[in-house]
Every structure is written in structure tokens, then in C-alpha cells.
Amino acid sequence: METPKDEVFRDSISTINSDGKRSWVFPKKPSGVFYKYRTYISYFLLFILLSAPFIKINGNQFLLFNVLDRQFNIFGFPFWPQDFHLLVVSMIIGVVFIILFTVVFGRIFCGWICPQTIFLEMVFRKIEYLIEGDRGKQIRLDKQQWNAEKIKKRVLKWVIFFIISFIIANVFLAYLIGGDRLITYITGNPFENISTLISLLIFTSVFYFIFAWFREQVCIIACPYGRLQGVLLDNKTINVAYDHVRGEKENGRAKFKKNEDRKASGKGDCIDCFQCVNVCPTGIDIRNGTQLECVNCTACIDECDHMMEKVGLPKGLIRYASEENISKKAPFKFNARMKGYTAVLFILIGVLIGMLFLRNDVEATILRLPGQLYEHKENGIISNIYTFKVINKTTQQINNVSYKLISHKGKIEIVTHQNFEIPKQGLAEGTLFIELHKSIMKGDKEKLKIGVYSGTKLIETTTTNFLGPRSYR
Numbered sequence: 077m078e079t080p081k082d083e084v085f086r087d088s089i090s091t092i093n094s095d096g097k098r099s100w101v102f103p104k105k106p107s108g109v110f111y112k113y114r115t116y117i118s119y120f121l122l123f124i125l126l127s128a129p130f131i132k133i134n135g136n137q138f139l140l141f142n143v144l145d146r147q148f149n150i151f152g153f154p155f156w157p158q159d160f161h162l163l164v165v166s167m168i169i170g171v172v173f174i175i176l177f178t179v180v181f182g183r184i185f186c187g188w189i190c191p192q193t194i195f196l197e198m199v200f201r202k203i204e205y206l207i208e209g210d211r212g213k214q215i216r217l218d219k220q221q222w223n224a225e226k227i228k229k230r231v232l233k234w235v236i237f238f239i240i241s242f243i244i245a246n247v248f249l250a251y252l253i254g255g256d257r258l259i260t261y262i263t264g265n266p267f268e269n270i271s272t273l274i275s276l277l278i279f280t281s282v283f284y285f286i287f288a289w290f291r292e293q294v295c296i297i298a299c300p301y302g303r304l305q306g307v308l309l310d311n312k313t314i315n316v317a318y319d320h321v322r323g324e325k326e327n328g329r330a331k332f333k334k335n336e337d338r339k340a341s342g343k344g345d346c347i348d349c350f351q352c353v354n355v356c357p358t359g360i361d362i363r364n365g366t367q368l369e370c371v372n373c374t375a376c377i378d379e380c381d382h383m384m385e386k387v388g389l390p391k392g393l394i395r396y397a398s399e400e401n402i403s404k405k406a407p408f409k410f411n412a413r414m415k416g417y418t419a420v421l422f423i424l425i426g427v428l429i430g431m432l433f434l435r436n437d438v439e440a441t442i443l444r445l446p447g448q449l450y451e452h453k454e455n456g457i458i459s460n461i462y463t464f465k466v467i468n469k470t471t472q473q474i475n476n477v478s479y480k481l482i483s484h485k486g487k488i489e490i491v492t493h494q495n496f497e498i499p500k501q502g503l504a505e506g507t508l509f510i511e512l513h514k515s516i517m518k519g520d521k522e523k524l525k526i527g528v529y530s531g532t533k534l535i536e537t538t539t540t541n542f543l544g545p546r547s548y549r
Contacts, residue, residue, distance in 0.1 A: 089296055090359040090369050100218070101292055101359040103201075104211040104351070108378025114188055118198040125191060129250030129258070135471040135500070141251050147501075154469055154501060158439050162431055169424045174301075176417040178308045180410075182315035182366075186301065187373035192286070192294050195244065197357060197373070200237060200287045207233045211354060237288045238280070245279035292358045295371055302368050309366065311399035312411055316372045318352075318363045318394050319402050329363075332387050345389050352376035352394060362394055438474065438498070440466045440528045442540040445507070450543045456514045458544040464490075465505040466528060466536075468498040476531045479508065483525035484542075486512040510542060517544045 093099040131138040133152025140149035148155040148163065155163055177185060187193055207229050208214045220226055249272070250258040266273050286294060295302055309315070323329055323346035332347035346363065353361045355376060358369040362376045380394040400406040442464045451459040468474050478495050479488045490496070491507040498504045510524065521541055528536040 090361075090367070091292065091296065098293075099359065101357065102211045102214045102218070103357045103359075103375070104355040104379070105205050106355050106373075106375040106378055108375075108382060110374035110378050114374065115198065117188055118194045121189065121191075121194055122198065125194075126247055129247060129255040137255055139251060140254060142253060144252075147254075156439070156467055156469060158467065159435065159469075162428065162435065165424060165428045165431065169421065169428060172417060172421045172424060175308060176414065176421055178305055179310075179313060179414055179417060182309060182313050182372050183302070183305050183370065184372040186295060186299075186371035190295075190371075192299075193371060193373065196287055196291060199240060201357075203236055203240075204233060207236075234288065238284055241283040241287065242276070242280045244283050245276050248279055248283075249276060292369075296358060296369050305368065310413075312409070314396050314398050314401075314408060315366055316362065316370060316374060316377060316394065317366065317397045317399065317402060318346075319392070319397070320363070320365075321402055323363065323393055338389075345384070345393050347383065347387060347389075349383055351379045351383055355379040366399075435469075436536055437470045438466065438468055438528060438536040440464065440526075440536050440538045442479075442508070442526060442538055444541065444543070450545075453511070457511050458514050458517070458542075459509050459511045460542050460544075462508050462510060462540065463505065464508055465503055466498055467503045468500060471500050473500050474498040474530050474535070477504070477535075478529050480527045480529060481510070481524060482527045482537065484512060484516055484522065486510060486516070486524075488526070510540075512542060512544065514545060517546060520544065520546050 091099050091101060128139040129137060131152075136152045136154050137149045138152050140147060142148065146157045148159075150163075150166065174185060204214070208217055217226060217229065246258060246262070253272075261269050261272050290298075323344045325344040326342035328344055329346035329348045330341075330343045332349075338345065352363070353359070355378075356362070357373060357375065358371060360367050360369045362370065374396075377394050377396075381391040384391050384393060398406075398408065401408065442462050445461045445463055448461050451461075453459055464479070466477065475497050476495050477498055479490070481488060487510070489509045489511070491509070496504055496506070512522070516522070521543055523539055524542050525537060525539050527534050528538065
């Protein structure tokens with residue numbers, strides 16, 4: 077069966093030509109209302125992305141994802157490996173939120189919030205426009221022979237791209253190892269931290285490859301979110317969409333002719349100027365309908381509105397709209413599917429808030445030393461040896477810490493000294509003995525409840541098992 081002409085575009089992605097080779101995208105420099113707002117949002121997010129590893133709240137880095145040392149800070153709130161369940165719930169909330177946002181508003185996250193798009197369109201692409209010019213000049217430069225002008229412009233662009241990639245790599249590394257440590261490495265001798273220098277160069281090479289060459293292919297090929305939207309979107313989802321009803325009408329789209337009565341001729345409002353295609357950063361024709369390459373950047377909306385103004389036709393031929401709104405003029409409705417995702421999202425947020433309130437600032441574990449049995453001592457005393465670990469999740473040192481038995485009458489002796497300190501966002505560990513009289517034993521195992529005290533204040537409780545002989549009272 078022969079593929080309809082208007083469906084041929086779906087046989088391959090927009091950046092592959094008929095020979096199967098990559099078709100380089102030279103997008104026109106965008107301008108307009110949406111682009112202005114997108115610029116403001118992008119610069120704000122760029123500030124957050126570049127400064128977050130160096131901002132501190134109560135002594136905690138604003139965002140930190142130190143996998144090697146198992147330290148995580150989210151919005152200045154510290155998480156430990158013991159809080160892994162909180163991180164899991166937070167990640168699930170993020171996924172559900174993105175799903176809900178996509179179901180309602182399509183792939184708007186990609187065009188307005190995604191770091192890949194922000195860096196490419198608002199940093200690297202702007203530098204390219206500044207050095208090589210707009211779309212037409214870039215195409216001519218690409219086709220011309222390698223002369224002094226082309227070498228100068230390309231080398232200058234590549235050097236600046238590499239420097240920016242190196243800066244991004246440093247910031248990225250700061251998220252992983254901490255801003256303070258990165259500054260120490262930068263201000264010190266780089267050859268004293270060869271592993272860090274190698275990591276920086278690897279990250280720099282990756283970012284340079286992405287922003288200098290791979291570019292929109294990340295969104296089209298590599299990013300799983302582009303594929304995910306295919307199962308999330310429906311005819312009620314608000315997308316950047318072309319109004320085919322108004323644009324095509326009875327006699328389809330046609331070039332604009334001066335003083336022409338398009339209503340009488342039955343021609344659609346689309347003047348077939350291809351400006352929406354020229355300005356698209358992924359090289360698609362939005363008039364073909366919703367496509368996985370579209371990142372909802374709204375560049376085509378601004379360009380189409382600009383052309384409609386020029387020819388005296390109403391704006392909004394390309395706009396944010398659902399398929400139902402275009403074909404049936406149906407207003408947006410928050411349907412059952414959207415309500416279901418919203419309900420799940422609020423339930424998860426409620427669960428996370430509850431877990432955060434129940435989260436302890438101090439967490440203690442006491443475990444019997446592996447391979448050790450109980451010991452008989454004089455006067456009927458039974459002794460067990462344990463290792464302990466106490467984690468302080470706060471930004472203040474905890475002093476004068478001690479252990480006391482709560483559930484049973486007995487004695488706890490710490491090997492080094494009875495009282496100790498726990499550093500801020502640190503841990504204290506060691507060995508201790510617990511002694512009980514054998515008459516207390518109801519079986520060969522007793523579950524003990526132990527209190528962790530700072531002075532006289534109870535700051536945490538924990539449990540452990542005590543082994544001993546069965547009492548025959």
C-alpha cells in the first residue's frame with residue numbers, strides 16, 4: 077500500500093535527508109512575545125543551574141548529589157543513605173508531575189525548562205548567531221570553501237564553545253563533589269588532583285560534543301522523554317499546534333498575493349511561507365501535525381504571528397491548542413485521566429510531607445558483633461558486645477551523647493568513654509558492651525530498647541537483640 081503524500085514525513089526523522097545522512101539544521105533566529113518570555117525564564121533557570129552548587133542554606137549546599145560519599149542535599153535539605161526511601165518518593169513525585177504536565181500541556185518542559193534546550197538555544201546558538209550570522213549567512217558559510225574568513229569564524233566559535241563546555245563541566249562536577257571542594261581543586265595545583273582533572277576533561281568533551289555537533293539529536297534520538305510523550309498525549313492535550321481547519325480550508329494553503337480576497341478564493345490562511353519550518357530548532361514542519369521532534373519551544377508561533385501581521389490576517393494560525401479545540405472548537409476540560417494523575421500526585425506529596433515530619437535528626441544503629449556469643453561474668457551477669465553508629469543529620473554538633481537502657485534494668489559501657497560527640501552532618505561509631513543479669517532472661521534472646529541522650533535529653537531510640545542463657549527461675 078502506497079503511503080499518502082502528506083504522511084511521507086513520518087517515514088524518517090526530520091534531520092535525516094533522502095540519502096540517509098544527517099541534514100544539518102540552520103534555524104532562523106527567533107523573535108517575538110513567546111521568545112521574550114522564554115528568554116527571561118531561561119536566564120533565571122541558568123542562574124539557578126550555575127549557582128545552586130555554591131549556594132548554602134543553614135550550611136548545606138542547595139543541591140548536592142554526591143553518590144560516592146553518599147551525601148545528598150535537595151533545596152538545602154540533607155539526605156543520608158538511611159533516607160533513601162525519601163529520595164525514592166521524591167523521584168516518583170517528579171515523574172508523576174512530569175507525566176501530568178505532559179498529559180495537559182504536551183512537551184512544554186523540553187522547550188522551556190530542559191537544561192539541554194536552555195544551554196543550546198540561549199547560550200551556544202546565540203554565540204553562533206553573533207559570530208556566523210542568521211540562517212542565510214550560516215548556510216552560505218557552510219557551503220563556501222575553507223578560506224581565511226571561514227577558518228576564523230569556525231575556530232573562534234569552537235574555542236568559545238570549548239570554554240563554555242569547560243565551565244559547564246566544572247558546575248556539573250560541583251553538583252557531584254560539592255562546591256567548596258571544587259573551588260579548592262581549582263585554586264590549587266591541578267596536577268595534585270589528576271583524577272579530578274581527567275573527569276573535568278571527560279565532562280567537557282561530552283558537553284562540547286553535545287552542543288557543538290549532536291545538538292537537537294539529543295531531543296530526537298537520545299532523550300527517552302520524547303518517546304514517552306507518544307503514549308501520554310491525546311487529542312485533549314494542549315500542544316503547539318497548527319490550525320489545519322483555518323489554514324487549509326477548501327482549496328488548501330497557497331502563496332499570498334497582494335490585494336487578494338482569500339475568503340472568496342477559498343484558500344486557507346496559511347500563505348506557505350515556510351517561516352515556521354525555517355525557525356524550528358529541530359527542522360520539522362509543524363503543519364504536518366504533532367511530531368516527536370517538536371519540543372514546544374513556540375518559535376513557530378512567534379514567526380507565524382509575525383507573518384500574519386504582515387499580510388493582514390488574524391494571529392493564532394499556530395498556537396497552543398488541543399486537537400479537539402482545533403477540529404471541534406471544544407474548550408479545554410480537565411478530564412478523568414488528568415484528575416487521576418492529579419490525585420496520585422497529591423497523595424504522594426502528602427506521603428512525602430508526612431515522612432519528612434517523621435524523619436529523625438539523629439539516627440542510631442546498634443548491632444551485635446558478628447561471630448561473638450554472650451559472655452558469663454561474676455554474680456550472674458551476662459555480657460554482649462556490639463558495634464554502634466550514630467548519624468547526626470543536623471548542622472549543629474551534638475555534645476555529651478550517651479546510651480541508656482530503657483526497656484530493661486542493666487548497664488551499657490562504651491569501650492572508649494561513656495560520653496562522646498557527634499559532628500554536624502557526621503557520624504560517631506565505636507564498640508560497647510551491654511550487661512544484664514541472667515534472671516532477666518525469659519528466653520535465649522531479649523529485645524532491648526535503648527535511648528540515645530544528649531545530656532539528659534532523649535534524642536533518639538533504637539532496638540537490638542541480646543543473647544543469653546534461658547533463665548530457670
